[in-house]
Amino acid sequence: MSVFDELVGQERVRAVLTSAVARPESMTHSWLFTGPPGSGRSIAARAFAAALQCQDRENPGCGVCPPCHTTMVGSHPDVTVVATSETFIRVERARELALAAASRPVSGRWRILVVEDADRLNEQAADALLKTLEEPPPRTVWLLCAPTLDDLIVTVRSRCRHLRLGTPALDAVAELLVRRDGIEPSMAHYAARAAQSHVGVAKRLATDEAARSRRRWVTGIPMTLTGVGQALAAAASVVQEAATAAEAVTGEDAAQARAEVLRQLGADPAARTQPPEVRAHLKQVEDEQKRVARRRQHDSIDAALTDLSSVYRDALVLGSGAHVEAVNASELDMVRDVARSMSPEELLGALEAIALARDRLVANGAPLLVIEAMMVALILPRAPMGARA
Known part of the structure; x- marks a missing residue:
């Protein structure tokens, strides 16, 4: 050991x-x-x-x-x-x-x-x-x-x-999940591939059906982007889902942090009004939790962008004929649909649009506006007739 x-x-x-x-x-x-x-x-x-x-x-x-x-x-x-x-x-x-x-x-x-x-x-x-x-x-x-x-x-x-450090091999990540976490081998290999060898994400995908379901939803977005209306709706869903998840975790943390501050200061948690010095400390806790929630929302959106970019990457690889294993190997029909709907140049443009959205989020751009602009840039150029909004 x-x-x-x-x-x-x-x-x-x-x-x-x-x-x-x-x-x-x-x-x-x-x-x-x-x-x-x-x-x-x-x-x-x-x-x-x-x-x-x-x-x-x-x-x-x-x-x-x-x-x-x-x-x-x-x-x-x-x-x-x-x-x-x-x-x-x-x-x-x-x-x-x-x-x-x-x-x-x-x-x-x-x-x-x-x-x-x-x-x-x-x-x-x-x-x-x-x-x-x-x-x-x-x-x-x-x-x-x-x-x-x-x-x-x-x-x-x-x-x-x-x-x-380099990206570890898929087999090495899968072996770790099997050895350390008791994951069934086929699930471990699926999770390692879908997570692109990210050990923490792979473990979450292997052990959490909700995480797998969320990923399937995100990777299914490209073929729904047939018009501006659909693009704006997809952006709103991604941002709202991330905000809801962040608020759920942060809400629990905030309640615990508030109770701990009141305990340390000897204040009555049932009091309707707290003394000024207690209110000042509670305001600091609230401000910190807001910053934490914002960061968690950004991290959740970034994870969605990683999954989304993997679809365009797979479509580009598939269209090139390169013998490279797909990240979304279990959703190849969906990847083929994207590859048929976009040229290699358009797929590269999609990857660039996602990278630009990442940069704008790091620069503290408003999440909804950033993701809306990205989704509009990802609208399928050859959507079925009559499908555009």
Whole structure:
């Protein structure tokens, strides 16, 4: 058993990290893990942190000692994990991390700071970390994660050792689902393929019928886009579905956060009116939850765009005659319909329209307007006669 067992298809990265653990005296103290979604960059960072804290010096990263276990579940006192659900990591949070980096370990060998969404550091927050990244204290290790090098300002990435993770093989992801989660092999292979080797998404598709149903609905959208009316209706459905899902989760979190604030302040939760200082704290909680809900909605829309783009990708591959396995192998009839309705140039245009929508969402464009513009751009150029609105 090893903490690296869930890092599938990344043998080179695993070798580099285990070598670093074996020679800590010459180890880089600031690391940057990059890779496409689902490649396992956060898993690699957490596993590396566990191996550094591991009690077993003969087999570092044993996965069974208390430091390994507490690191992997997120409760080790000397391992701080930042995994924000907001759009940006703000400068105030970055300053807190820089202060934490300066403190000595409480019980472990290292003070380790894992920033799973380093690409969400705004410019001021990134600047606040520069000094500690360049000259961390002797027992401090920084582990930053981002999709690509370009997602971080050059002054941050130049201070880190870079490890790039690739997309794991479908068979490796399926094998993990079978071994770790007990998924039936055929379902594991379907989920790994549909998720495009994203381990987390694959597990959700393999274990949640609602997730599979949602994906089938999204991948069926292209052939419904026969006119402007249908395009606007599809956009509204995608955005509303994402908002509903985000509100459902955030509503539960908000209620818990409100109750915790009232408990900490000794306030009466049944009181009709709270004192001004309590209201101020509750307003902060509400504002934070709104930011979290907005980010969750964006993430849900982005997942839908990933599924949608896979249809146009498959149609393009099918039309080219290339011997490449389809992402939507179980919906090939639908993919063939799209391929017959659009030329290769039009399919490329569809993929570009989806990529543009992603960029506009990252730039905080209004979700409904962004997705409406995208759906209109995806209207079938050769819809059946009389089908256009």
